[in-house]
Amino acid sequence: xxxxxxxxxxxxxxxEGQAVVRIDAESYNKVxxxxxxxGESLRSIVSKMVGFAYENITYESEE
Numbered sequence: 001x002x003x004x005x006x007x008x009x010x011x012x013x014x015x016e017g018q019a020v021v022r023i024d025a026e027s028y029n030k031v032x033x034x035x036x037x038x039g040e041s042l043r044s045i046v047s048k049m050v051g052f053a054y055e056n057i058t059y060e061s062e063e
Contacts, residue, residue: 003058 023031035045 001056003056004053005058005060007062008059 031042031045031049034040034049035042038045
């Protein structure tokens, strides 16, 4: 199964509430297409995609 490879960088997590994340037009259109096909909200689709990506990440060490 393919994996998503990212380099490690630390950021401060939120304690509660919501965060705004900006994405480019190409990514937005992909999410919009999935939302239109499924009838689910953009928020729901993005949350599911992020959850899936999170579970399938491989971290690459800096050398």
